[in-house]
Structures are given as structure tokens and as C-alpha cells.
Amino acid sequence: MTADGYSPTPAPRPRGAWRAPMAAGPLAATVTVPGSKSLTNRELILAALADGPSTLTSPLHSDDSARMVEALRALGVGIESVSGDGPFGDDLVVTPTWPFTGGSTVDSGQAGTVMRFAAPLGGFAKGDVTLTAHESALHRPMGAMIKTLRDVGVDIDDGGHWALPFTVRGHGHVRGGEVSIDASASSQFVSGLLLAAPRFDVGLHLHHVGERLPSIPHIDMTVESLAHRGVHVERPAPDEWIVPAGAIRGKDVAIEPDLSNAAPFLAAAMIAGGSVGVTGWPAHSTQPGHMLADILSVMGARTARRGGVLTVSAGSGIQGVDLDLSAAGELTPTIFALAAFADAPTTLYGIGHIRGHETDRIAALIGNLRALGGEAEELEDGIRIVPRPLHGGVWRAHHDHRLATTGAMIGLAVPGVEVDDIGTTAKTMPQFPELWAGMLAGVGVDAGAMQAS
Numbered sequence: 462m463t464a465d466g467y468s469p470t471p472a473p474r475p476r477g478a479w480r481a482p483m484a485a486g487p488l489a490a491t492v493t494v495p496g497s498k499s500l501t502n503r504e505l506i507l508a509a510l511a512d513g514p515s516t517l518t519s520p521l522h523s524d525d526s527a528r529m530v531e532a533l534r535a536l537g538v539g540i541e542s543v544s545g546d547g548p549f550g551d552d553l554v555v556t557p558t559w560p561f562t563g564g565s566t567v568d569s570g571q572a573g574t575v576m577r578f579a580a581p582l583g584g585f586a587k588g589d590v591t592l593t594a595h596e597s598a599l600h601r602p603m604g605a606m607i608k609t610l611r612d613v614g615v616d617i618d619d620g621g622h623w624a625l626p627f628t629v630r631g632h633g634h635v636r637g638g639e640v641s642i643d644a645s646a647s648s649q650f651v652s653g654l655l656l657a658a659p660r661f662d663v664g665l666h667l668h669h670v671g672e673r674l675p676s677i678p679h680i681d682m683t684v685e686s687l688a689h690r691g692v693h694v695e696r697p698a699p700d701e702w703i704v705p706a707g708a709i710r711g712k713d714v715a716i717e718p719d720l721s722n723a724a725p726f727l728a729a730a731m732i733a734g735g736s737v738g739v740t741g742w743p744a745h746s747t748q749p750g751h752m753l754a755d756i757l758s759v760m761g762a763r764t765a766r767r768g769g770v771l772t773v774s775a776g777s778g779i780q781g782v783d784l785d786l787s788a789a790g791e792l793t794p795t796i797f798a799l800a801a802f803a804d805a806p807t808t809l810y811g812i813g814h815i816r817g818h819e820t821d822r823i824a825a826l827i828g829n830l831r832a833l834g835g836e837a838e839e840l841e842d843g844i845r846i847v848p849r850p851l852h853g854g855v856w857r858a859h860h861d862h863r864l865a866t867t868g869a870m871i872g873l874a875v876p877g878v879e880v881d882d883i884g885t886t887a888k889t890m891p892q893f894p895e896l897w898a899g900m901l902a903g904v905g906v907d908a909g910a911m912q913a914s
Contacts, residue, residue, distance in 0.1 A: 479883035479894065481856070481872020482901055487735030490900040491770065494723045494739060495549040496521040496716035497748060498889045499679060502529045502574040503686050504714050506656045508555035509538040509582070511690065513711030515555045519547035520716045524888045525572040532569070532579045536586060537562030549892065557711070560633040563588015569625070571598045571819055571860060571888060576625060577649035580606055581657035583629025584615035593626035597860045601625075602646035602817050609654065612640040613661065637661025637706065645671030646817050651702070652683040658704035659692050669700040675814040677788050682747035689714070717743050720750025722890045724795040725866040726900055727753060727773040731762050732802055732873045734775045737900060742771035749789035756784065756792065760799055779803040781848070787811025790818075793844075794863040797826050798870035800846040801835055810843035819861035819888075826867065829856050833875065853877020862888040869897055 501521040506529075508515035520526060530540050530553075537558040545552030563586040569576035576594055580603075583590035594601070604623035611617055614636030619627035637658065644650040651669060658665035674680075684694045684702075691710040695703040723739040730737040743751070744766075754764045754771060761776040781803040786793055790812045800807035815822040823844055827837045833854050836847040853876050856868030865885050872878035886893035 477882060477884070478855075479880045481869045481878040481880055482898065483876055484729075484733030484873045484901060486733075487775070488730050488733050488737050488900065489735050489903045491738040491740060492723070492726045492896055492900055493548060493741065494718045494726070494896065495523070495890055495892065496547070497719040498523065498525050498722075499574070499682060499719075499748065500686070500716050501526045502572075502578060503652070503656060503683060504716065505529050505533060505553075505555065506578050506582070507686060507690055507709055508711070508714075509533045509536070509557050510657065510660050511555075511557050511709045511711040513557070515711045516543075516713040517553045517555065518545055518713065518715040519549070520553050521719065521889065522550040523891055524570060525574065528568065528570040528572045528575045529578070532567040532575055535562075535565040535567055536582060536590070559585075561586040561590075561631065563590055563631045566591045566593065569594040569598065571595050573598075573601060573647065573649055573818070576601065576603065577606060577647065577653040578656060580629065581610060581615065581635065581653055583631050584610070584635040585633065585657075585660060586629070586631030587633045588631055590629045590631055591626060592629065598819070599625050600817075603627075605643050605646065606650045606653065609640050609642040609650070613637050613654075613665065635661045637663045637665050639666035639668075641668040641670045643671035644669050645673050645675070646814055648674065648676040648679045651680050655680070655683050655687065655694065655702060655704055659687070659707050659709050661706055664706040665702070665704045667702045667704075673787065674700060675787055675790055675811075676749065678747050678749045678751075685747050717741070717746060717748065719889065720746060720748040720753065721789075721791050722750075724750060724753055724792055725798075725870050726896070727771065728757065728795050728799055729870060729873055729900065730773045731757065731760070731775050731779050731799055732870060736772055736774035738770040738772035740770050742766055742769055749791060752789050753792065756789075756796065759784070760796075760803070781805030781807045783808045783810075785811045790815045791863065793822060794826060794867040795870065797830075797837075797844065797846060798867045801830060801848060801851065801871065802874060803846075803848050806845060806847045808840070808843060808845045810840065812844070813842040820859035820864065822861065822864065825857070825859045825861065825864055829864070829868070832856075833871065833878070851875045854879070856880050858882040858885045860885055862886045862890065866893065869893075
């Protein structure tokens with residue numbers, strides 16, 4: 462724990478095997494989930510680049526957000542923990558510094574947002590900044606980002622590997638200009654460049670030149686976050702962005718709940734029956750999870766939003782569908798679990814890029830389902846799931862938080878499902894096991910007690 466009371470690493474969570482609890486009957490629960498990882502890490506970056514202090518209200522406190530805090534502190538940014546009203550931890554006050562401090566190492570852990578968003582910041586440092594990651598994440602795509610950063614004037618020594626680890630030779634500024642990138646592997650490449658672009662000497666004119674651009678809502682989230690801080694991003698074409706050089710305003714920002722992390726809870730009602738509500742659901746959001754109400758309705762659920770609570774209730778069954786998830790690939794594991802219990806086969810497509818996430822999610826989902834007696838096949842750009850009777854067994858998390866929560870969903874209706882490492886959910890939601898148990902009990906969970914545990 463640092464002098465200001467901020468613990469850069471969340472309290473240890475239970476590791477190892479976890480028997481997924483079955484639902485004893487229809488659910489009747491209301492759940493509050495922690496803040497959005499995507500928004501927390503974007504706002505941390507923008508606050509670090511701003512022209513004055515910012516306060517982030519109800520930010521996420523998890524492995525990924527802790528890695529971002531550690532990265533920014535290594536660059537000399539002041540981050541102080543202060544008491545707030547959120548149920549999942551303190552607020553954060555961010556005090557920027559300029560230029561950033563060199564002679565440091567940024568360990569991204571397993572956080573894609575850290576490795577992609579922090580890489581441009583190294584160019585603003587006075588001195589070398591080494592970026593690395595957990596050994597399980599060194600495979601994650603970075604080559605396109607390295608090339609484009611070099612094109613805008615960032616000096617990078619990657620030893621010719623086009624991957625982590627690498628060293629940024631910071632010169633205290635980044636030129637910027639007009640460049641192209643193939644962001645087919647991750648929209649985070651685009652977001653990382655856009656977030657830093659106002660601080661480039663001449664701004665940025667960015668073109669995406671790949672065959673596809675996944676997770677467009679995450680880019681929209683980046684553009685909206687910049688706009689809230691006074692930076693107007695022009696978009697002359699769907700694959701083109703122009704960011705002027707200029708100030709990023711210091712600002713107090715409230716972080717929305719993580720809607721994608723809410724997905725397993727909402728979808729649980731469709732597997733177990735009954736209904737589950739998630740509080741704090743915004744009327745408008747750029748989070749891909751905001752698409753859940755429509756997706757779950759198409760698959761047979763009844764949905765309603767009242768008083769800021771989105772409630773999902775089971776319908777007459779789960780319907781097999783053909784679904785394009787290119788805009789919301791992170792929802793694939795949740796939809797996959799539903800498809801395993803559907804009344805007909807389901808095809809999920811537009812998700813080839815999730816092979817490069819924390820693990821190859823397509824292969825991992827298929828392998829896990831087959832191990833329990835299910836049937837699924839890999840497609841060039843997706844998965845086809847054919848419902849079959851399932852039996853118990855080990856569900857492997859593969860160091861992937863969304864794989865772990867998928868195993869919990871399968872276990873709602875299949876006895877004897879054991880997730881081999883539920884602790885991996887701490888990447889974005891350390892409280893998952895307690896929240897899941899509370900949902901099944903139909904009671905609220907004392908978030909303060911969870912924080913202290």
C-alpha cells in the first residue's frame with residue numbers, strides 16, 4: 462500500500478478450483494456491479510494527460526485498473542485515493558505531470574488496455590520506458606501498434622520481435638501527423654492513439670486500413686470520452702479520425718457500471734429461470750454491453766429498464782440465433798453459454814479477433830464445452846454451437862476472466878462443473894464469486910465487506 466492509501470494490487474482473491482453452484486430454483490435478485498474497466502482505464506489516461514487534476518468517481522478497482530494506476534505512477538503521475546460514496550472502493554484523484562518521467566518499467570500484466578494505451582505515453586517521457594506483460598499475455602498483438610507509433614515519431618527498440626517486451630526511448634514529445642494502421646486485431650490500437658493524440662505536436666490524422674474494425678463501440682467510447690474533456694475528434698469516414706493538438710481538460714468523471722461484466726448475471730435468469738436486475742444501467746452508453754437488452758430479447762428473454770435498473774426475465778426458452786457480434790466480441794462467452802442451452806443451433810460470427818484476447822477464446826470455449834459433452838465447431842470468423850445434454854467436469858479458465866464466468870453460467874444448470882481458477886475474475890471483477898452467490902441466494906451483497914476481505 463502506498464503512502465496515500467492506494468493499494469496498487471487488489472487484495473488477494475481465492476485461487477484454484479471452484480465448484481460452480483447450481484440454481485436451486487428461479488432467480489429473483491438485483492445486483493450492483495463495479496465500474497467499467499474500459500471507462501476507468503480511458504479516464505485514467507486522459508486524466509494523466511490533462512491540463513489539471515481530475516477526480517474519478519466510482520472507478521473500478523481490479524487487477525487491470527491497478528496495472529494502469531501502476532503504469533501512470535511509474536511515469537510520474539500523481540494518483541491519490543480518497544473516500545467516496547461508491548460501494549466498491551475509493552475515488553481517485555489524478556494530478557498530471559509534464560513531461561513524464563523516464564527510467565521506469567510498465568508491467569501490463571494481462572491488461573490489453575494498459576499495453577496499448579500506455580505505449581504512446583512512453584514517447585512523452587524524458588528517458589527510457591520499458592513495457593512488458595505477464596508471460597501469458599506476451600502473445601497479444603502489438604506489431605501494428607509498434608509500426609504506427611514509429612510512424613508518428615516514437616523511438617521504439619523491440620529487438621526486431623514486433624511484440625512485448627520493448628523499450629520506448631522517450632524524448633519528451635511525439636511528433637504526430639497523418640498515419641495508417643491495421644487495427645483488425647484490436648480496436649485498442651485506435652483508442653490508444655486517439656487518447657494520446659491531443660498531446661502530439663501536430664495532432665493526429667489516423668486511417669484504419671485493415672479488412673475489418675472490431676469493437677467499434679469501444680472506439681466510440683474513446684471519442685466520447687475525449688469530447689467530454691474538450692477534444693473534438695473529426696470522423697470524415699468510418700475508418701478515419703482527425704484529432705487536433707490541444708489541451709485535455711481536467712475534469713471530475715463518474716464511471717458507469719461495467720455492462721459487459723453484468724452480462725453473466727443478466728443471462729443467468731435465462732438459464733435458471735426467474736429474473737435478475739442490474740442497478741445503475743444508463744439510458745445511453747458507448748459500452749458494448751449496452752447491446753445486451755436487444756441481444757437477450759432476440760434469444761427469448763423479456764427485458765425492461767425502470768428506475769435505472771435493467772431487468773432480464775426468462776421467457777419460454779432460449780432460442781438459437783445467428784448473431785453478428787463484431788461490435789461486441791467481449792459478449793461472446795456469455796452468449797456462448799446461453800447457446801449451449803438453446804432450442805436450436807446458434808452461429809456467432811464477426812468474432813475472429815477474439816482469438817487474440819487473454820487466450821484464444823474461440824478454441825477455449827469449444828474445448829471446454831466438448832469436455833462436458835457439448836458440441837461446437839470453429840468457423841473462420843466465429844463459432845457454431847449445437848445444444849447437447851451436458852455433464853459435469855473441469856471448466857478451464859485459461860487465465861481469462863470471461864472464460865471463468867462462462868463456466869459459472871454453465872454450472873447453473875449442470876451439476877459438477879468445476880472452474881479451475883475462479884480467481885482470474887479479479888482481472889476486472891474481484892467480487893465475482895460473492896456477487897454470484899448473492900444472486901443465487903436472492904439477496905444483496907455487502908460490497909463494503911467484500912472490499913475489506
